[in-house]
Every structure is written in structure tokens, then in C-alpha cells.
Amino acid sequence: MLPAGRVEGTLLCHVGPHRIAFEAGEVASIAAPDAGAVSAHRAFQDSGGFQRVLVTAAGETVGVDGLEIDSEVLSVLPPSPVVAGASGGSLRGFVITRGVLWPLLRLDGFQRYLRGLDGEGA
């Protein structure tokens, strides 16, 4: 088992010009776009669609524009308290790969956060 501050196997996702990442083990499957998925664009205050869908073990879905798989062991840098509450508390920290920072999120918590935004917008 890896220490809490590391992840092995990461899904690096693109959302418009933005980046987010999830631990690969949290993603049960990757699917084609489906009308029931909630778009990660909502977390960046835009209304873009999505090309790929990440499916949680519970069957919930989050849409992103594109993704890459990183198999390296990555250190997780802790979030500042100033940003720790963003995305409904689903932010685990940050990883550095491909020469840039990626916010590392808990997929189920992020999905719930996005659903909550949908409720606010309804």
C-alpha cells in the first residue's frame, strides 16, 4: 500500500483549458458521452459539453473533454486551507506531472459537488 501522500495510476483529465486528475482506482470505467452525466465544466463556471465519461463504482458519472493515463507513482502535495474547501471538499491535493500541476479530486465527492451545482442552477 502506498503512503497517503502518493498515488499510483492517475487519470489526467482536460476540461476546456483546465486540468483535473483522479486516482485511477476510483474510476470503475470510462464510457462514451451520455445525457445523464454531469459535466466537469460546471466547476469552472462554464457550460461546455464533454467527450468522455468517468463512471464511479456506484455508477455515477462525470464528463470531461479528454483524458490521459499516467502510471507513475506521484506525490500528492497538500492543498492550502484556502482552497481545501473548493469543489465541495473533494480536493485531495495536487500532483505534478507533464511539467504542470493537476488538482487531484475524489471522484465521488466531485460528482456530488457537480450535482449540487446543477441543483443550484435549476
Place this chain on the structure above:
Amino acid sequence: MAALESETRQSYLVFACGSSWYAVPAEAAAEVVTFPELTRVPGSPPHLLGVFAHRGEVIPVVDMSLLVGGVTAGSRRAVLVRLSRGTLALTASSVAGVSALMGALEPLGPSGVHVHLRGPVKSGSRDVAVIDPEGLFDHLSQGG
């Protein structure tokens, strides 16, 4: 009005963000940096421009102008404010330097971020809002 004429005992780093001037206690102002391309944090408010990695720490960048309801200063420079709980980067369109300030340190408003801005204070002829770094950090950490 004696308080208005008093000189603060601390030294402050005075900087501009947009058309407004701010000051932070000099002992908390670690350095002035030019930050790289930022990483946006999903779900963060507009005044939190993003984060960057600096010396092993992921530092949030805050645009004070946006935070107080103005328009973005659009600067790539920031004052790093180092606290025991972490570091904040406050965007700075210009940095005037370290000086003592003349004036009082009363909250500039009854609520919101203005509780953590103190004054009225002058640095030379400039009106300056003194930032209470600990209070601002708490305010931002609570989603303010």
C-alpha cells in the same frame, strides 16, 4: 482624531493591486515573485486566480481587486505572505516598498473581507488599506 495622526509601530510592505493600495506587515511579506501559468482550482471563486508550485508548496493566488468587488488587476506579480498555516500570493501591479504608515487600524467595514482591511492609513500621499493577514487567511479559507 489623534489616532489618525499616529504612526504605526510596524513596518509594512506597500503594494498596489489595480487602483488601490494595500499593505501587509513586513515580517509576513516573504518575497515578491513573478508567478508562472496558474492552475485553476475547480469550484474556486473568481478572486482565487489559481495556484502554482513554489519551493515545494502549492500557493493560492488571490486578486485583492476582485476580492473587494473591483476588476482584475491582471498582474503576473505577487507578494507572498507567509503565515504558520500556509502562504498566500496577493497579486501586485506595483510594489512601493517597506515603510511605516500614518493612521489608524480600524476595520474598514462591518462584514466580509473589509473586516480584515484596516485604516484609514496613509503612506506618503497614498490611501492604503492594511491587510490583517491572519484574518484574510481565515476569510479565504471559509470560502470568502
